[in-house]
Amino acid sequence: MKRLEGNAKLLGREQYVDDLQVEGCLWGMTVRSPVARGRIKEIRFSPEIDWSEFVIVDHRDIPGANEVFLIEKDQPVLCAGEVRHVHEAVVLLAHPSREMARKGVRGVEVVVEELPAALDFRVEAEPARVQWGEDNSLSRLSINKGDVEAALASAAHVVEGVYESGAQEHVYLENQGMISWVDDDGVVVVQGSMQCPYYVLNALTHALGRDEAGCRVVQAPTGGGFGGKEDYPSNIACHAALLAMKAQKPVKIVYDRGEDMASTTKRHPSRVRHRTGVDESGRLVAQDIEVTLDGGAYVTLSPVVLSRGIIHAAGPYSCDNVRINGRAVLTNSVPYGAFRGFGAPQTLFALERHMDVVAKRIGMTPEEFRRINLIRDGQSTSTGQVIDDGTDRVGVMERGLELAAYERKREEHASFNATHDYLRRGIGFASFYHGAGFTGAGEVYLASKCHVAGLADGTIEVLTANTEMGQGATTVFLKIAAEAAGVDVSQVVIATPDTHRVPNSGPTVASRTSMVVGKLIEKAIDDLRAQIGAAADAKGAALTDAIRAWCSSNGAERVVGRSEYEKPPEVVWDEKTYTGHAYGTFAWATYVAEVEVDLRTDDVRVIDFVAVQEIGKVLNETLARGQIQGGVVQGIGWALMEECKWRDGAMANNQMTNYIIPTADDVCPIRVEFMENPYAHGAQGAKGIGELPIDGPAPAILNAVADALDVEPTAIPLTPEHLMELAREAHV
Amino acid sequence: MSEGAGMMQISMTLNGKEVSADVDPGERLLDTLRYALGLTGTKEGCGEGECGACSVLMDGVPVNSCLVPSYQARGRVIETVEHVQESDVEPLLSSGATQCGACTPGIVVTAQWVRRHPELLETHTLRELMAGNLCRCTGYDGVIEGVEATLTVDGQSS
């Protein structure tokens, strides 16, 4: 089945937030903090501007709490006394002319008395820079299995390593944007680009001091998210709503690229330290891992990013003794937030690069070492979750190596490298997993709900809060619903996420949408059958006729089937001890990268890439493949080119000219293969796949570079400048 | 000779029709198309000529409309994504060339240009020709395969 809204997108008919032309709309803009940390002394409005033309909002205009509603309520909607990062929102302006609004922003000066800022998460903060708890730790989490110290003491080999990754900017092609207005019933409406309408709703009710009936959130077509539109839209939605309420006119805020890059969330920078014990036969006996994430200026989602990060840190290997200590640290930079993979890419990069380092130290090949240690059915992960899904994880790895012609390439490279003047080739891989859906008891807390309505004409309407942002959610929902009901897709419609119409089926994050919410759709259709007294296996005309008949005899326009998430009984998670089923299921993968390094420029090019994964069930081949290929290329960017450059706590390269993402000409075809092993609790057997593909490229590529050259890279992005330094150090 | 202060009236051939518009000298073609003429298919991705989301054809060749002053469109032939037919994009739909859709109109416009000039492939690769359109979703395979399929269809029918 082809993408539902594909033609609208291809023909330019899809109306994104900036395309919605609202009569009498004002342009909203944001005045931001000029420094990383300080106290606001004064806000000066230039006398050269006629401020009577502007609507001006500051923290005093917030009717509810000046807090962005999330895990902790530490982030203000608008700064009051204190600023904690550069580009933090302080004052909002609206004007009928976009250009005048821009001039207005230039005409406001936020005078700040600077305070000592914490700018490097890797160094312990001195007292003057501590702003959270005793040592700026936003969150601490740990996993303990067995006796790590004893195992390390008796291990044949102990290998240590430290791995670092930098911030990554999402670069969704559509910048953040929201429109807000107050409707005729006095309801504050916000429409815009977002992943999670109910997160935005919660933020609005909290900041505006209204109930859910008094606020309404509608998703506009969303031009890419990757996690960047998970939490930040709450901020900008509150801003647009505050302006609209004060102006009593619609207000549109659409960031330009520079503002979006400078002021919105990014992937958490990380440092991961490994100390690994291995016995004589190459078996892992101890994994001692410390994970540190840069959380940025507020708590936002860091505790859950850290959680997913540490759970993935020990990887898809069997080891009886594991200790993982994780810490997220406050710094005075933009809050780091959700980004595809959510902590797992950082820890899996470290782990899979380290696995190659360990193999080399103990005189094994990377594949031999992994073959011995990849988790077998009946063995358990670091949290003690016993894996028994029947997937052949070694087989996934072997298939990846086979497709990449790994053995043959190694031989070819040896002769190529011996003869070429300045090019060196190498091949490397990573074996990894990604937990699908929310971590631990997350899905239980969410208690997601889904509605499927049968309409009087027999049409079936699917109502969820899950958003299409390019990943293909609506197309997949359509297929799941049509097949569950046994009807043609033309008889199913997917409702626009609108909090006045759709139930809270949870956020569109964590690779959960097809798997978890898709399953809820199937169950809601079962409920619909029960509501109308249709047979439990009623499908096709039997079902639609029954819907029509029920509506007709009850004088109703619709009949609603409902479902709510139910925890699979075997999933048991202990939040206190961090033990048990961290995820209902995992997707398993091996990615193989072949690289060519140009010794003239230290430029690394990926010349072949193979991605093999077991994902339960492929719901739509084209969409699934597109998810993998897109994630891999995003991972190639993170590994080799994408580097946020900081100046006094602000992103200095907040331009697409200077923050470099791959073009079509920078990447090779990404060869994708799926293996299937249906998951009982996923729609049609599917597991989540959205995040998986970003976990593998960075370690595979760096392993390939290590194979090509006589260096051991440990940090990403491995730009040519960094590789040159590394090679110089290695050869001094 | 003309002295342009205040609004300027320009005429151009837009999607096959003669169109006149009053433009501010400081206006970009992107803004004229989107906000004055209501052709919102052309997207703004970066405003710095880097991403190609705002690509339109000017006298048959792709340009970034964020870098074109509207007054320079006078007398020119401009084609936007709105001029493209559904049948033109079928191969792109099938190959998965669009995901979030924000870069897509630019990609479609560049693909239309490549399609009219298959001779370019004698000197350039498709990846080089499409390199001015950044996409963050697809990883480009869906895009490249879609354009290739378009060219194959054309090759067979000509």
Add this chain to the structure above:
Amino acid sequence: MRVLTPTNVEEAVAMLAVEEDLIPMAGGTDLLVHWPEHLEARERGYLDLSGVESLRGMEWSDAFLTLGALTTYWEVVTDARVGREFRLMVEAARQVGAIQIQSRGTWAGNIANGSPAADGVPVLMAYGAEVELASAGGGARWVAMDSYYTDYKQSVKRPDELITRVRVPRAEYEIEVWEKVGSRRAQAISKVGLAITKGDEGWRVVAASMAPTIRRCAAIEKLLTKEAAINRPEDLLKAIGKDVSPIDDLRSTAAYRELTMARVVYHALKGRVSFVT
């Protein structure tokens, strides 16, 4: 904001004579970057050259290839004859942004903008090109590209002068090299750019992104002229140190630029001239 729209060169230079701070606008690919944010740029006056038909097109004579000031990169990329006679111009033009920039960006605009990272200027300089500066009353002078720039974004062009043509002498070259090191393959701004030619007039080595202006590298040219033995990239570092002064910026580092330039020059010439081995 004001725009003047001359239809011929005489009008254009007359306007410049009256109002020297007018900014000539050709393809706009430099001037319009981040345009909405440049509020102050809207207070200026512009001289739109797009209506001056005589500035379009290329001409060949026995001695020169002459580019009108509105000649775009794409016109050069698609011109087979330029490809045969001035291969580096096509190679460099192909690496300017991508089609959307190549179709609008002009060689003359690249010269006028004066960026030290320009892609068109180094090859013009390596081919010994000259630029025509016209002024009111029929004034015109030809200036060699390699004496055009005086400092960062500064040149010998007077404010009342307009770049109208660029001419490239037709000559035979034994060696022609263009290497652009960018942060990715396409759509990149050069971190190191290098154009090298050797013809009857000897060596020309031109570096981009290595100094406040694009410039010839006299010390390297001297090394090459006297055929000093160069056995490894590092043998060039001393000369590079004399010729250029790279900096750390958002795109790269001075150390990277210096060593990469040495390696690129070395590998470009290795095996092609007897003294580079």
